Amino acid sequence: MPTVDDRRSEPAPPGDTDLDARKAAILTAVVTEYIGSAQPVGSQHVVEAAGVSVSSATVRSDMAALERDGYLMQPHTSAGRIPTDKGYRFFVDHLGGTGSLDPGGRQQVRQFFDHAHGEIEQMLERTSGLLADLTDCTAMVVGPSHESAAVRSVQLVGLGHRLALVVVVLADGAVRKQTVELPEDADEAVLSEAGGRLAAHALGSTLAEVGNVVTPSGHPKVDAATAAGVAALHDLVEADGGDQLFVGGSSRMAVAFDAVDTVRSVLTILEQQLVVVSLLRDILDTGLTVAIGTEHGIEPLASCAIVVMPVSVGGVEAGTIGLLGPTRMNYPLALAAARVVGDRLGEHLGEASR
Amino acid sequence: MPTVDDRRSEPAPPGDTDLDARKAAILTAVVTEYIGSAQPVGSQHVVEAAGVSVSSATVRSDMAALERDGYLMQPHTSAGRIPTDKGYRFFVDHLGGTGSLDPGGRQQVRQFFDHAHGEIEQMLERTSGLLADLTDCTAMVVGPSHESAAVRSVQLVGLGHRLALVVVVLADGAVRKQTVELPEDADEAVLSEAGGRLAAHALGSTLAEVGNVVTPSGHPKVDAATAAGVAALHDLVEADGGDQLFVGGSSRMAVAFDAVDTVRSVLTILEQQLVVVSLLRDILDTGLTVAIGTEHGIEPLASCAIVVMPVSVGGVEAGTIGLLGPTRMNYPLALAAARVVGDRLGEHLGEASR
DNA sequence: TCTGGCACTCCACTCTAGTGAGTGCTGGCC
DNA sequence: GGCCAGCACTCACTAGAGTGGAGTGCCAGA
Numbered sequence A, B: 001m002p003t004v005d006d007r008r009s010e011p012a013p014p015g016d017t018d019l020d021a022r023k024a025a026i027l028t029a030v031v032t033e034y035i036g037s038a039q040p041v042g043s044q045h046v047v048e049a050a051g052v053s054v055s056s057a058t059v060r061s062d063m064a065a066l067e068r069d070g071y072l073m074q075p076h077t078s079a080g081r082i083p084t085d086k087g088y089r090f091f092v093d094h095l096g097g098t099g100s101l102d103p104g105g106r107q108q109v110r111q112f113f114d115h116a117h118g119e120i121e122q123m124l125e126r127t128s129g130l131l132a133d134l135t136d137c138t139a140m141v142v143g144p145s146h147e148s149a150a151v152r153s154v155q156l157v158g159l160g161h162r163l164a165l166v167v168v169v170l171a172d173g174a175v176r177k178q179t180v181e182l183p184e185d186a187d188e189a190v191l192s193e194a195g196g197r198l199a200a201h202a203l204g205s206t207l208a209e210v211g212n213v214v215t216p217s218g219h220p221k222v223d224a225a226t227a228a229g230v231a232a233l234h235d236l237v238e239a240d241g242g243d244q245l246f247v248g249g250s251s252r253m254a255v256a257f258d259a260v261d262t263v264r265s266v267l268t269i270l271e272q273q274l275v276v277v278s279l280l281r282d283i284l285d286t287g288l289t290v291a292i293g294t295e296h297g298i299e300p301l302a303s304c305a306i307v308v309m310p311v312s313v314g315g316v317e318a319g320t321i322g323l324l325g326p327t328r329m330n331y332p333l334a335l336a337a338a339r340v341v342g343d344r345l346g347e348h349l350g351e352a353s354r
Numbered sequence C: 001t002c003t004g005g006c007a008c009t010c011c012a013c014t015c016t017a018g019t020g021a022g023t024g025c026t027g028g029c030c
Numbered sequence D: 001g002g003c004c005a006g007c008a009c010t011c012a013c014t015a016g017a018g019t020g021g022a023g024t025g026c027c028a029g030a
Helices: A003-009 A021-037 A043-048 A056-068 A085-095 A103-115 A120-135 A188-202 A220-239 A252-256 A260-271 A273-285 A331-353 B003-009 B021-037 B043-048 B056-068 B085-095 B103-115 B120-135 B188-202 B220-239 B252-256 B260-271 B273-285 B331-353
Strands: A138-142 A151-160 A163-170 A175-181 A245-248 A290-292 A304-313 A316-326 B138-142 B151-160 B163-170 B175-181 B245-248 B290-292 B304-313 B316-326
Touching: A021 A043, A021 A056, A021 A085, A043 A056, A085 A290, A085 A331, A103 A120, A103 A331, A120 A138, A120 A245, A120 A316, A120 A331, A138 A260, A138 A273, A151 A188, A151 A220, A151 B151, A151 B163, A163 A188, A163 A220, A163 B151, A163 B163, A163 B175, A175 A220, A175 B163, A175 B175, A188 A220, A245 A273, A252 A260, A252 A316, A252 B260, A260 A273, A260 B252, A260 B260, A273 A304, A273 A316, A304 A331, A316 A331, B021 B043, B021 B056, B021 B085, B043 B056, B085 B290, B085 B331, B103 B120, B103 B331, B120 B138, B120 B245, B120 B316, B120 B331, B138 B260, B138 B273, B151 B188, B151 B220, B163 B188, B163 B220, B175 B220, B188 B220, B245 B273, B252 B260, B252 B316, B260 B273, B273 B304, B273 B316, B304 B331, B316 B331
Parallel strands: none
Antiparallel strands: A138 A245, A138 A316, A151 A163, A163 A175, A290 A304, A304 A316, B138 B245, B138 B316, B151 B163, B163 B175, B290 B304, B304 B316
8 A cells, every 4th residue: 555655644635535445345334234233343244244355354453453543442352343433424424425315215305395385384393303204313403594584574463451462574484473561552553553663663674683763753652662562673582592493203312222311311402492503503613514422512412423404595594404313323314314305495495485 | 987987888979088098098108109219119118108107017918908909019929019000090089189389399480480471482382391390290381272362463474476474463462374375476565455355354253264255356466365365364274283282301201211112102202292282182171180091091101191281361271281201200299380380371371361 | 465263252141049128828916 | 806926938139150152363374
């Protein structure tokens, strides 16, 4: 291998493997085998797997080398090898290929989006179920952020005695609402007038941009209602609490792990919307598509891997898809499913908001 | 005990126990002990527990009788006793007392509702978290059913090229939306006119009552948009798919059970909104507050108990609270928490919708 | 450089007591 | 008749010994 020295001198050339073809094949075999069986893989199994045509002794020495280099580990002496996080990482980066959905899965995705219609939230919720079904992972779908969407309509609807509802429609079709307690009773006419002034005030800007000051109308009741409406708009910005998260197939975590406390800690994480959303964001920000084991820095998820896929509509990011599974998850399948569903979701959202 | 004979002659008088005081005390001790430790309870432990001052031999013979009568069972010979579903049932009906929240819990509930405001959905979601925290059970909160709420406002908001959003506000403050594809392009004026006609058509009736036929305006574009809006209103009734469900603290199931496949099957059930909602409804319909073990007929939940509490606003049912835990859940605590939170939630919803 | 062979390791499983918590029963006492 | 001390018995659980087998590392030879 005369090229090894050349390679080592280069600073991590892109696409380079650092492993000769046979070691790569062996690593591939160990990873795929282990993903399937969850059992440590011995040299004999590797030989039986396709792609390697040397004796088990040779495989053994290569596996020893792979272990020295940190790609594999042994649970104990005289057991087979299992991939380390580094091993999975190498597999994902260089060996896994793009993978593709099986025809059945493609069909399922196509049908899903052909029949998808109606409310976006419901659709995202179902998308998470679809992804979970396709991959046997827990799926997370983060809806489009409405931060930059302009206000398309504001309405003030009376609900009875001193109570009203501010209903805001954003340009991307999102609807926000907030109850307002009015300082004094107001009739339809007042509410309608105040709603109109509110609309004139907020239309075209984003929720966060809505200013505080509204020019007085001369009518105190209307002004009071308008002021209450403006306050409600500001409440909306805060209460919104970031993006919506839809989690599907959390029961899959209980299938993937047999230690019940692993399941518990993972579920605990999944219950914290904020944590999950920022986790996905962090992973994307570091430029990753897959975060394996400790790469994401959340300790209770050390035995998990996360596949992240941005959903973009016309080049603008409009959401995120995440798949959570054990580190021995089926990466090619998960990546393929995330990509396909992400693309289709993007198209779908694009159609809906054009 | 001179009264015992009197009682026995009456046909199942309400509040009657069917068990003499000592057996009841023993059953109570077994249930509370088992709830705490999850270990089969032996006669010695019962003696040490308060309320029983006879020898362990006597307790043993009583326990044998309780087992004969189906209140207790032995996992195997020479093990202690654990309560059967019937034992739990008797405990809940006659022995558990009403129970009450500890001061810390009361405080937590008070604070929660003092600070609760804003969107109702978000509030219900958080309520499920509160209940899970209080009881260490998985909490389910079903939102108010909007079926009987009259339409308070209808609006047609254009989202661009042939797309519009029908936004419906119901009298109870719920907001529904549905995207509509218009048969042809429509400008603001047309949408506004169509929205007005839609509103006049639907205002005051419930969504389900909205009729099909709208009197023509003479303007084909307006009529087309109006028709599309009416269709969207009908879609809403179907797509709504019943009530909203909020599940909190599903990780608690992984704490309660040590068999990972029990956890999995319970989580699988919890993912099916429809199943959960109708489950709670069924239990309420049979007049129960607690469904223990197989009483609810859902096989995978045979080792679970469910506490249900209707939430009523001014006497009208406006939602449901459910607590899901193992059959050895802390019934007094769960019942107390469900009652307190249910009441406060009802008051809160009442204030908001008055 | 690869391979067959060999000695070695150590988990997983089975089998065998031994232990202890718990029971049912019985005969005597109040 | 109800209660209780004592006793024999049951059976899950644990620890320890033995065994089989999957797997390893190393080495000598092609």
